[in-house]
Amino acid sequence: MFNEIRLYIKAIIAFIMSIISIFTMGAAGTPTTPTPEEQEYKQIKNVIYLIGDGMGPLHLEKTKQERDITLTMDTFPYQGRSMTRSLSSSVTDSAAGGTALATGTRTYNGAIGVYMDDPVRAESHPKNLAELCLENGMMTGIVTTDKTSGATPATFSAHTYSRSNTKAISTQQLASGYDLIWGGTTDYVTQSDAEANGFTLIKTYDEMMALQPGTRSFAQFDNATWHLEQVDADTPTLEQMTMKAVDLLDDTDEGFFLMVEGAHIDKNSHANNDEGMTEALEEFDRTIAAVLAYAEADGETLVVITADHETGGIVLNEDGTYSFTKGDHSDADVPVLVYGSDTIIENGEVLNNYEIPIRIAYSLGFTAEQFPFAVTEEWASSETA
Ligand SMILES: [Zn+2]
Incomplete structure (x- = not known):
């Protein structure tokens, strides 16, 4: 408050x-x-919101140690933490976590952009940041290394009572009016679906690179977009997707909103795969380095990095190494790293996850009336687990 x-x-x-x-x-x-x-x-014009799915603070330490690298994330000027709990559990999933980060509203695990108390009838639902930006004339995009219907991209583009309603999520994404939605293949987006909704369907790196500003596009790539290098000529990396998306969205005076998800930090943490997790995190950080260089040159772009939750319960061992302790999510706080505005977080500050999008909306000049959120202090602190 x-x-x-x-x-x-x-x-x-x-x-x-x-x-x-x-x-x-x-x-x-x-x-x-x-x-x-x-x-x-300082007024912000563009927002690039990067979500490292499952990325706790020790994921960064483990990656630096095991890959012997430094991380661009560590250089961000404003660094704090976010408390990730959902309304149904002290340990959130990506659906409730993403809903909080997208809409400023905490809800139950499994929920995609709907309120805790009205999930099925959906008589009303909270607005997400991408919708807010779209209705105010900004360009909007979503880039993920998950399927396009995955929980995190879904919370920025759909409203449904369950994350497993992938057909409903895809249908709503096709009708969203966004400028681009790019990620891995689902079963529910066909060429004719895309065309009927004004999207050009793309499936390869070359098709992506050939896109021109003014063309709305829906990408269904091979689900291997998260590696440090292209796994084949057809499949872009997260960095390539993100920077092409920025290039396409940076096309109007009204600015743009882009959400970028690094999904394989979570997937490899579930599997306790050290090599896979650190590779996914390094690729996420390399994407961030490219985004930061753009933002520094642009001067009007806010970059916010956070996570929906921690995965794998990483701990620091007595010998100074880091290891996974579980194959699921934990309730650990996650990093919030900001470049471009001092209105999102102060150094060392610990926020509730749902406060992040509200502060982003304010930094864009939106009011509480334009971006209403339903979470109350009582709801936020209620113990319903
Ligand atoms: Zn997970």
Whole structure:
């Protein structure tokens, strides 16, 4: 609550300062230097929201140690943590975790963008960030190394009571109006479905690279897009998908919203596969390095990295190594790493997961009326597990 008040106060100060600067400009005939307050409340135009599925803080440490690399993620200027619990359990799944990160609303495990108290009738549902941006004229995209109907991309593009409703998820994605939805193949997106909804269906790296701005596209790649190198000529890496998506979305004055998921950090953590997890995390970080270089050059892009939950219960051993302790999710807090705005998190701050999209919406200049969220303090703290 304190932080929301703080953000409002910053917004009011920035507004007053902008009025004053208009008058002083008019009087003096020359632009004035921005005040510290104005600089602090820098308006963001584009958002790139990267979700490392299952990525806890020790996933980063394990990867650095075992692959003998440094991570671009460690260089982000604002670093805090997120508490990931869902409303139905202290240990969330990717559906409830993604719903919190997409909509600012906590719900039950398995839910895709629906409220806890009205999942089946769906008389209303919380708006997600991509929908908010789309209805305000921004370009919108989703990139994942999971199937396009996977839980995380689904929470940014669909509303249904169960993550296993993959046909409903795909149908809603096709009707979404987004500019691009790219990921692994599902059974429910055909050429004619895509065309009927104004999408160009692409299946290969060459088809992706040939896309021109102004073309809406739905990608159904081979499910091997997460490796450090292309596994074959047809299959892009996460980094290649992400940077082509940025290139296509950076096409209007209104800006863009792009969600990027590194799904195989989670999948390999379930399997306690050290090699696979660290490879997936290195590829996720290499994608982040490319995104950061874009954001630094662009100057109006917010980059937020987080995870929906931790997977594998990684611990630090007495000998200084890191190992998995379970094959499932844990309730550990996850990293929140930010570049481009100081309004999302302060260094060392611990947030609830559902606060992240609300703060992103504010940083884009949206109001609480434009991005209503239903979670209350009582709901957030309720123990229903
Ligand atoms: Zn998982």
